[in-house]
Amino acid sequence: MQFFSAFPFLFLSIIICFVNSVDSEQGFCSASSIVNSNSNNQPLYSKVINPTLSPFHLQDLPGFTRSVYRSDHALITPESHVFSPLHDWSNTLGAYLVSPAMGAHFVMYIAKMQENSKSGLPPKHVERFVFVLQGLVTLTNVTGIGQTLTVDSYAYLPPNSKHLFESYESATIVVFERRYAYLENHTPEPIVGSTDQQPLLDTPGEVFELRKLLPTSLPYDFNIHIMDFQPGEYLNVKEVHYNQHGLLLLEGQGIYRLGDSWYPVEAGDAIWMAPFVPQWYAALGKVRSRYLLYKDVNRNPL
Ligand code: UGY
Numbered sequence: 001m002q003f004f005s006a007f008p009f010l011f012l013s014i015i016i017c018f019v020n021s022v023d024s025e026q027g028f029c030s031a032s033s034i035v036n037s038n039s040n041n042q043p044l045y046s047k048v049i050n051p052t053l054s055p056f057h058l059q060d061l062p063g064f065t066r067s068v069y070r071s072d073h074a075l076i077t078p079e080s081h082v083f084s085p086l087h088d089w090s091n092t093l094g095a096y097l098v099s100p101a102m103g104a105h106f107v108m109y110i111a112k113m114q115e116n117s118k119s120g121l122p123p124k125h126v127e128r129f130v131f132v133l134q135g136l137v138t139l140t141n142v143t144g145i146g147q148t149l150t151v152d153s154y155a156y157l158p159p160n161s162k163h164l165f166e167s168y169e170s171a172t173i174v175v176f177e178r179r180y181a182y183l184e185n186h187t188p189e190p191i192v193g194s195t196d197q198q199p200l201l202d203t204p205g206e207v208f209e210l211r212k213l214l215p216t217s218l219p220y221d222f223n224i225h226i227m228d229f230q231p232g233e234y235l236n237v238k239e240v241h242y243n244q245h246g247l248l249l250l251e252g253q254g255i256y257r258l259g260d261s262w263y264p265v266e267a268g269d270a271i272w273m274a275p276f277v278p279q280w281y282a283a284l285g286k287v288r289s290r291y292l293l294y295k296d297v298n299r300n301p302l
């Protein structure tokens with residue numbers, strides 16, 4: 001008898017459940033309740049059961065950033081970049097991602113060269129490395145000879161060497177600069193090259209592919225590594241070392257461990273690693289991960 005008196009209510013519940021399941025992504029029905037909706041016709045509090053999961057949805061969350069700044073590392077993601085005119089350059093906006101204010105001994109910045117833009121010179125005794133991310137730039141050095149740099153090519157300018165980067169259309173470059181650590185009887189030379197011209201190097205105990213963009217000889221007090229990982233590959237060494245790093249993830253995505261924190265990262269993200277910060281990377285997703293990495297080398301840390 002009780003079953004039959006409850007029947008109309010059950011029938012109504014099944015109908016409401018069916019209507020809700022057509023609407024919901026999961027296609028299942030939980031207990032029905034009085035429907036209360038917000039202005040977009042979503043049930044009130046629907047975000048609690050349908051949370052923000054992907055970076056695409058995170059764009060809708062005001063104030064959200066994956067950027068982090070700690071005493072021994074920083075992750076700076078593109079939504080945090082702040083561009084302002086670069087001192088001594090013309091028609092160029094720059095965003096500093098690493099600087100001595102963090103504790104680093106170098107700067108790393110993205111420069112957006114606009115139409116008819118020109119570079120300025122670094123301060124005295126400061127060396128410069130430029131890598132082209134987008135567009136075309138022309139490098140003219142003291143000899144007056146111009147060289148065209150396309151995406152994936154780069155130039156190294158020793159301290160106090162007169163040079164000029166120009167762009168007639170828009171171009172984006174990443175720049176590293178540091179005060180050169182002089183070493184008696186050794187003088188660095190200017191270098192122009194491209195990533196694909198550099199040979200793959202041995203990486204004993206590791207699986208990633210490594211190219212170095214600068215000579216490994218003593219005149220050079222830093223190098224820029226290009227490191228490639230296929231999805232699923234990771235660093236075998238859980239590195240802790242005296243060198244500093246500035247990293248720009250050029251392709252792919254994965255997890256970067258920095259100290260005790262684990263960060264999901266993707267192309268466009270920049271990282272600063274202080275000396276001795278524990279560091280580890282695993283590539284995930286469906287495409288190759290490639291990053292560009294500043295590393296100070298060839299000098300006694302004393
Ligand atoms: O050479 C390096 O120190 C490099 N393997 N570090 C890194 O990828 N975090």
Ligand code: MN
Binds near residue numbers: 239279
């Ligand atoms: Mn390292």
